[in-house]
Amino acid sequence: MTYDPSDDASAAPAPKGPVGTGEAQIHYVAEAEDGIRLDRWFRRRWPHLSNIQVQKMARGGQIRVDGARIKPEGRLTAGAAVRVPPIPEPIVRAPGEHMPLTPADIAFAKSLVIYEDDLVIALNKPHGLAVQGGTKTTRHVDRLLSAWGEGMDRPRLVHRLDRDTSGVLLLGKGPEAAKRLAGAFARRQAKKTYWAIVLGMPKPSAGQIDMPLKKSGINDFEIMRPADRKENGAEPAETAFALISHAGQRASWMALRPFTGRTHQLRAHMKGIGHPILGDPKYGDERSNELSGPLKLQLHARRIELDHPSGGKLIVEAPISPELRAGFQHFGFEESEGDYDPFEGVKRIR
Known part of the structure; x- marks a missing residue:
């Protein structure tokens, strides 16, 4: 990971509050x-609220x-700042959701840090740790952010990863840094590189997928499917995708770069x-499930490059997770094979 201040200078979910805080x-x-409706955006974060x-x-x-009024059915734009008034407490609380962090929680949160300066924190999020909580999820990144303090000292999430996707997760220190970082994601200025092990060997070995997606189902049964434009x-x-290495025709180690940020896009x-x-229980098929065996989801957010809030470039790389390392060992991949940028010069189709 590097931060080069000589380079040219140039949202996302914030904490799940303000339940019971009394402050907007x-x-x-x-x-x-x-593009999501305002009322649906609220209901996703605070399911106990009524329409x-x-x-x-x-x-x-x-x-x-x-800063402007909006109707309940109004559509939101990525990166927009939403003023959220105090939210009433849910009648039934998830066990432990509002309990203060223990010393072990704080130590765990700090152990995830792979880069930190006055404005930015980068975590290497482990497999299985949710970014935000829910009715059955009481241990998540959002709650662990209290390890750095509350109020202005509490870092802000500026993007998300799926629960079972490991890798780089950026936080902004203070509202202004968070706004700048979230804006970079919203304007598609953040260059994200994921590593994945997939079934078979794609042909061609590099290219771009332009495939609209539509959400189907609800909650844990939610899935994205290809859709007509x-x-x-x-x-x-x-x-964008690029082959890094392959194990015959059985499996391939791929680099993936999303130009858009749809749920479960990759x-x-x-x-x-x-x-x-x-290792994907939701999007796998019979052949991939058989080949996966005991392997967990083989998807890791390896690298992020974007403008630093204070100027220059911020580049952070996350060491691979134990889950992906198990996949590398199983198929004989060497991490050194991926020591280059497979997307240098690649631009989105549209």
Whole structure:
């Protein structure tokens, strides 16, 4: 990882509060949420809220987007700042959700840090750790951010990773740094490189996937499927891919770069071209499941490059996870084979 201040200078979910805080907070719309309705955005974060409660807050002017009023059915834009008024407590709390962090929690959170300066923290998020909580999830990154303090001292999430995807996760220190980082993600200026092991060997070995995706199902059964560009609810989704190494025709180590930020985009796209990521219980098929055996999801956010909030470039690389290392060992891949940028000079199709 490097930070070069000589380079030219140049949202996402914030903490799940402000439940019970008595104060309004600013949350940033994630890149994967571009175009979502305001009422649905609120219900995703605070499922205990009723539609009537959201409508009342919006129509009363308590909710504002970039300083302006918005209707409950209004659409949000990635990177937009949403003023969230105090949210009432849910009647039933998940066990431990509001408990203060233990010394062990704080030590664990700090152990994830792979880069930190005055404005940015980069974590190497492990497999199985959710970024945000839910009714059955009480240990997640969002809660662990209290390890750095509360209020202005509490870092802000500026993008997300799936629970079972490991790798680089960036945090902004303070609202201004978070806004700048989230804006870079929203404007597609962050160059993200993922490593994955997939079924078979894609042909051609490098290219771009331009495949709109549509969300189906709800909650744990939510899945993204390929959709016609004109289909209602279809969202544009683009991914570049490049072969790094392969184990015969059985499996391939791929570099993936999403140009858009749809939910499960990489997993859905690789399945869509017939090469699902190994260890994926949601998007795998019979052949990939058989080849995966005991392997967990073979997807790792390896590298992020974007403008640093204070100027220059920020480049962070996350060491591979134990889960991906198990995949490398199983198929005989050497990490040194990936010591180059397979997407140098690659630009999105659209």
